[in-house]
Amino acid sequence: MADKDKIDRDVSAVLASTGAPSASIAVVRDGKLVYAQAYGDGRLAPDMKALPTMRYAIGSVSKQFTAAAILLLEEDGKLTLDDKVSKWYPELTRADEIFLRHLLAMTSGYRDYWPQDYVWTDMRRPATAVSIMREWAARPLDFEPGTKWQYSNTNYVIAAAVVEKVTGKPFLQFLRERIFDPLEMKSVVDFDVAPLSETDAGGYLRNALGPPRPAPKEGTGWLFGAGQLAMTAHDLALWDIAMINRKALKVSSYKSKQTDTILEAGTSTGYGLGVRVAAPGGRRRISHGGAVSGYTTINHVYPDDRAAIVVFTNIYPGAAGAPGQIADKIAGILFRDGADEDAEALKTARRLYDGLARGEIDRSVLSKSADEYFSVQTLADYGESLAPLGDPKEFVQTGKSQRGGMTIRTYRIKPKDKDVTLELTTMIRPDGTIDQYIIARAG
Numbered sequence: 352m353a354d355k356d357k358i359d360r361d362v363s364a365v366l367a368s369t370g371a372p373s374a375s376i377a378v379v380r381d382g383k384l385v386y387a388q389a390y391g392d393g394r395l396a397p398d399m400k401a402l403p404t405m406r407y408a409i410g411s412v413s414k415q416f417t418a419a420a421i422l423l424l425e426e427d428g429k430l431t432l433d434d435k436v437s438k439w440y441p442e443l444t445r446a447d448e449i450f451l452r453h454l455l456a457m458t459s460g461y462r463d464y465w466p467q468d469y470v471w472t473d474m475r476r477p478a479t480a481v482s483i484m485r486e487w488a489a490r491p492l493d494f495e496p497g498t499k500w501q502y503s504n505t506n507y508v509i510a511a512a513v514v515e516k517v518t519g520k521p522f523l524q525f526l527r528e529r530i531f532d533p534l535e536m537k538s539v540v541d542f543d544v545a546p547l548s549e550t551d552a553g554g555y556l557r558n559a560l561g562p563p564r565p566a567p568k569e570g571t572g573w574l575f576g577a578g579q580l581a582m583t584a585h586d587l588a589l590w591d592i593a594m595i596n597r598k599a600l601k602v603s604s605y606k607s608k609q610t611d612t613i614l615e616a617g618t619s620t621g622y623g624l625g626v627r628v629a630a631p632g633g634r635r636r637i638s639h640g641g642a643v644s645g646y647t648t649i650n651h652v653y654p655d656d657r658a659a660i661v662v663f664t665n666i667y668p669g670a671a672g673a674p675g676q677i678a679d680k681i682a683g684i685l686f687r688d689g690a691d692e693d694a695e696a697l698k699t700a701r702r703l704y705d706g707l708a709r710g711e712i713d714r715s716v717l718s719k720s721a722d723e724y725f726s727v728q729t730l731a732d733y734g735e736s737l738a739p740l741g742d743p744k745e746f747v748q749t750g751k752s753q754r755g756g757m758t759i760r761t762y763r764i765k766p767k768d769k770d771v772t773l774e775l776t777t778m779i780r781p782d783g784t785i786d787q788y789i790i791a792r793a794g
Contacts, residue, residue, distance in 0.1 A: 410641025511576025554645015557669025710734025
């Protein structure tokens with residue numbers, strides 16, 4: 352990877368500005384792991400240099416594996432996302448009205464057992480999935496199922512417990528057999544049952560602007576299903592590559608996992624099944640962050656770009672924003688060429704728009720099909736309808752994808768003095784010619 356030095360400088364700068372002791376990263380480009388590196392000190396007093404082979408706890412990034420376990424069992428025909436929780440735990444609050452889908456999408460209404468950013472006293476004592484469910488999932492719901500989105504670790508404790516009931520196996524054993532071993536994710540360990548070894552990254556916290564101090568470990572059982580796993584950045588990247596290649600799950604399961612959950616009122620949640628779904632800058636991103644005592648993580652996957660960014664740090668609370676800052680800087684490097692292409696495409700799209708408003712088109716940039724599409728009548732319709740709108744006050748790219756060997760971009764266009772919104776869709780062939788340029792009313 353040509354930009355390794357730039358990444359190294361940027362990561363080191365974030366560690367210096369935030370005070371995070373260390374970071375471990377992995378970068379995927381074109382569906383392949385192209386860079387894995389560690390920075391800073393993986394352990395303090397005595398200091399131990401961070402290494403890419405060190406494990407870090409990944410916190411709530413674990414949730415996408417819990418969701419994957421449920422989807423694998425659906426593929427096996429042993430359950431469905433629309434099965435009710437009462438099938439396994441009828442004693443839980445309104446379990447006959449809450450589906451597995453509600454759990455994974457964070458729309459069940461079950462109270463979160465750990466909203467705090469620290470380990471409170473009782474959390475240092477052992478717990479079980481049953482004890483957590485009895486305490487937090489037997490209370491009145493925080494809202495009607497499917498009507499709101501609210502993050503709740505309790506949902507994923509229940510989901511992992513369902514996996515154990517259905518399979519008759521320990522949850523981690525099922526994950527190892529169906530995901531970790533097939534993908535050769537050899538570093539994965541159960542952080543719920545014990546701290547990491549002396550050769551792995553230690554966990555730290557910072558009180559206000561004080562020095563890093565050893566972070567207390569959650570008691571056994573509290574992270575079950577919700578924040579259970581630890582691994583190297585390299586191995587999480589293997590999972591991301593499998594997601595890009597749709598290897599670990601069926602295509603239908605990935606679609607379920609990565610589809611934005613819509614509430615009963617029709618509003619978007621920005622959350623799928625164990626992952627956040629978004630498209631910053633028009634680039635589709637499947638992601639999740641993670642935080643447990645002593646560790647923070649971010650995992651960004653860009654399926655359409657066949658790219659991914661993994662960032663681990665070993666501090667929480669304190670410097671919690673470091674992984675996101677690092678990931679943003681790496682994304683800026685990773686997609687710099689794409690950003691240049693998008694900027695050039697935007698200039699061309701705007702130039703063609705201005706021409707069409709005059710009833711003209713630059714045929715030198717069109718494919719044969721597009722050239723034929725823009726007949727005399729088509730140009731007349733474009734000119735007569737666009738000219739009265741005047742210059743756009745907004746002309747921005749809203750999406751980017753691949754189809755039929757072409758790059759598809761969508762744009763939102765808002766005229767300065769007219770209450771109308773237009774959507775432009777362009778399709779660019781590999782040779783750079785424009786195969787489609789179509790404007791339609793969007794609102």
